[in-house]
Amino acid sequence: MNTDKSNPNDAALRKILREGRPTPGLPPRFQANVWQRIERGESGANASWIEALAALVLKPRFAFATASALVLIGALLGMWEGSAHARQTAQARYIESVAMSMSR
Amino acid sequence: MRKPAFILAIASLVALAVFGGAFYCAHYVCAQRGAKSTDDLDWLKMEFRLSDTELARIRELHDGYLPKCSDNCILIAAKKRELNQAIAASTNSPATLETLRGEVAALRKKCQSEMLAHFEDVSRAMPPEQGQRYLAEMKRITLGAHEQVEQSMSGTNHAAHDHH
Numbered sequence: 001m002n003t004d005k006s007n008p009n010d011a012a013l014r015k016i017l018r019e020g021r022p023t024p025g026l027p028p029r030f031q032a033n034v035w036q037r038i039e040r041g042e043s044g045a046n047a048s049w050i051e052a053l054a055a056l057v058l059k060p061r062f063a064f065a066t067a068s069a070l071v072l073i074g075a076l077l078g079m080w081e082g083s084a085h086a087r088q089t090a091q092a093r094y095i096e097s098v099a100m101s102m103s104r
Numbered sequence: 105m106r107k108p109a110f111i112l113a114i115a116s117l118v119a120l121a122v123f124g125g126a127f128y129c130a131h132y133v134c135a136q137r138g139a140k141s142t143d144d145l146d147w148l149k150m151e152f153r154l155s156d157t158e159l160a161r162i163r164e165l166h167d168g169y170l171p172k173c174s175d176n177c178i179l180i181a182a183k184k185r186e187l188n189q190a191i192a193a194s195t196n197s198p199a200t201l202e203t204l205r206g207e208v209a210a211l212r213k214k215c216q217s218e219m220l221a222h223f224e225d226v227s228r229a230m231p232p233e234q235g236q237r238y239l240a241e242m243k244r245i246t247l248g249a250h251e252q253v254e255q256s257m258s259g260t261n262h263a264a265h266d267h268h
Contacts, residue, residue, distance in 0.1 A: 050108045050109060050112065051108045053108070053112060054107070054108035054109075054111040054112055054115075055108075057111060057112065057115045058111065063115075066119065067118075067119075067122050070119055070122045070123040070126065071122060071123075071126040072126075073123065073126075074122070074123040074124070074125070074126030074127040074130070075126045075127070075129070075130040076130070077127055077130075078126060078127040078128065078129065078130025078131035078132075078134070079130045079131070079133075079134050081127075081131050081134075082130060082131040082132070082133065082134025082135040082137075082138075083134050083138070085131070085134070085135045085138065086134055086135055086137060086138020086139065087138065087147065087150055087151065089135075089138050089139055090138055090141070090146040090147035090150060091147045091151070093144055093146070093147065094144050094145065094146075094147040094148065095245055095246070097144040097166075097170065098144075098166070098169065098170075098173065098219065098222065098223075098242075099173075099219055099245075099246045
């Protein structure tokens with residue numbers, strides 16, 4: 001479109017039209033929300049995996065499976081350690097019985 | 105604190121408690137089971153996987169050896185008391201003290217010889233491979249401690265001895 005050929009009153013007309021168009025007001029807490037979104041954008045990577053993990057932890061199936069695995073691993077390690085401890089106690093008892101003079 | 109981080113912190117604490125509880129309970133049960141037994145030969149049975157026949161033979165040897173071992177201990181303790189009294193009295197001649205020291209050493213030597221002979225008897229009552237392992241382990245435990253002391257005296261503390 002050639003602007004040179006436009007009517008010089010167009011500017012005034014455009015102004016009147018702009019004023020006549022209703023512009024919606026800003027929503028409440030607009031500025032605070034914008035800042036929140038900016039902050040979230042900055043720490044987006046961290047927040048996303050923490051939120052994902054927290055959501056996973058809250059799933060009953062995952063929580064139950066994790067708890068079962070922890071009980072199993074804990075019990076196995078405890079049994080292993082306890083057996084080693086019992087073995088040491090038994091060994092000390094045997095040594096004490098056959099080598100009494102060594103401990104005096 | 106933000107909510108997801110709080111959830112994860114609580115979950116971690118719960119996980120730690122679950123793991124710790126399971127570990128402690130299992131450890132306690134196993135350790136108590138071992139501690140309740142009063143049989144001196146439990147360790148041999150566990151460690152060297154002995155059959156009932158082998159264990160019965162070893163028990164025979166063990167029961168035969170214990171009175172000898174006990175007698176040796178009583179003799180050594182009595183001789184050591186005598187030596188300490190002689191040292192404390194300070195009226196005895198160096199020759200007397202030397203004699204007493206020699207007597208203590210002789211008793212210890214006799215005790216140690218009998219102990220090693222007993223270990224060899226026991227090792228022969230086991231399957232060969234286990235017997236060798238038993239003998240090596242017993243020598244390491246009973247004689248190793250003394251050798252460590254000797255090594256430490258002849259090694260790092262050698263200079264200190266020279267100065268005295």
